[in-house]
Amino acid sequence: MIHFYELAQLDASQRARLLRRAEVKIDELIEYVRPIVNTIRDRGDAALVEFMERFDHVQVSPERLRVSREEIEQAHERLDKEVYAAIEHAVRNVRTFHQHQMPHEQWFTEVAPGVMAGEKITPISSVGLYVPRGKGAFPSVMYMLATPASIAGVPRIVVCTPPGPDGEVDPASLVAADLCGVHEIYRVGGAQAIAALAYGTESIARVHKITGPGSPYVSAAKRLLYGTVDVGLPAGSSEAIILADESADPELIARDLLIEAEHGPDSSSLLVTTSRELANMVQELLPHKIATLPEPRRTFCYTGLESEKGTGGIVLASNIQEAIDFVNEYAPEHMEVQVREPFAILPSLRNAGEILLGAYAPISLGNYSLGTNAVLPTGGFAHTFSCTSVFDFLKRTGIAYVTEEGYAGLSETTRRLAEFEGFPSHAQSVTNRPARTSHK
């Protein structure tokens, strides 16, 4: 039976459980992951290959951690031509979207006569992109991360991604990386990859920032390494809300609910609706659809939507305002809006990684091809974090130039405030400053 919740009847603990989703698992894994992270810090490559043998069941010598140019060329030659063309098509749209996002390199405004202040943007000098591969290969995650990094102008873009059971990196991901300007690719995954990027090993030079989604092991490692390295937006187990009213087609809603549910047993996929009739129809349709999926996707969807452990299902609201309030509190990673007038409620939707409007924008389009970024904050972090963008790979620096006239207008205010805060040197620097200063 698909989980069914009536918002008005949820008790506090049921509501909290729904809102917490896979985050519970990350908390539990912190102490498990700590020795993995510390061992990489202390023993570098040797520990990397040992953990790979233990968790990925492959033997890779330290010399083969980095994917060679030859392997990348082979991937270009061997990849199925239709998959190749699909990647190129998707990358074009993702590139167009992110090029549009790029801010001006520098701006100034005259905040007062003779006082010019502004900002300059600079790409981060090295970033590590984590592309998961436990429950499937993700060339799409590769281009969602590498495209904005390369448009931002990051001079060193490094990727870590786990090898498959044969010890090889997925060829489609290699092609996507190469098309998007990645500089170094390493076959290593999990918490150990995050630690290697943060601390550096003999083979992998450390980076200034790590970003990219991953399993709860990856998320737990990032949480531990906060403070050692910039760990970017929290992108963990996939989740989605479909917000729908009585105008929605139950068949489409049932299909779309399975999009994010099929990522893993810890995915959370919710229908939030004001229509009891729609809820009942979707509840009836889902078990048949789940039953026709191949393994392991069937078990993933069953676990998330039907089993005791699952955090997905159907949520019935008494009215649209109650539904919107719940969605805003949940702050889903992905959101589909299938109501009669989606643009009318758009201004009230405040917290989500992405909002896809109408019946023709299923989450899968956002995941792959429409141009927006699909690496998004999970676990409620869409309350404060944004979708992945060029801004994840850029930083802003304040800049200013002040003329003699501008200085004259600011010195007294500055002196007074400096004295009030008890900083005599600050005050001295703006007291009787010669009209023209010279270092000679």
Ligand SMILES: NC(=O)c1ccc[n+]([C@@H]2O[C@H](COP(=O)([O-])OP(=O)(O)OC[C@H]3O[C@@H](n4cnc5c(N)ncnc54)[C@H](O)[C@@H]3O)[C@@H](O)[C@H]2O)c1
């Ligand atoms: N938010 C997003 O944008 C986004 C995008 C794609 C995927 N996802 C999510 O990312 C996650 C990807 O997870 P995944 O498992 O497929 O790939 P993953 O690459 O994150 O995890 C696999 C790695 O985990 C390590 N590992 C496996 N078992 C372990 C164990 N017992 N102990 C320690 N380490 C172990 C292995 O080293 C392996 O390489 C999914 O939850 C999916 O929903 C999110």
Ligand SMILES: N[C@H](CO)Cc1c[nH]c[nH+]1
């Ligand atoms: N839904 C994922 C983000 O949560 C992105 C993705 C890639 N491939 C399939 N889905």
Ligand SMILES: [Zn+2]
């Ligand atoms: Zn997906």
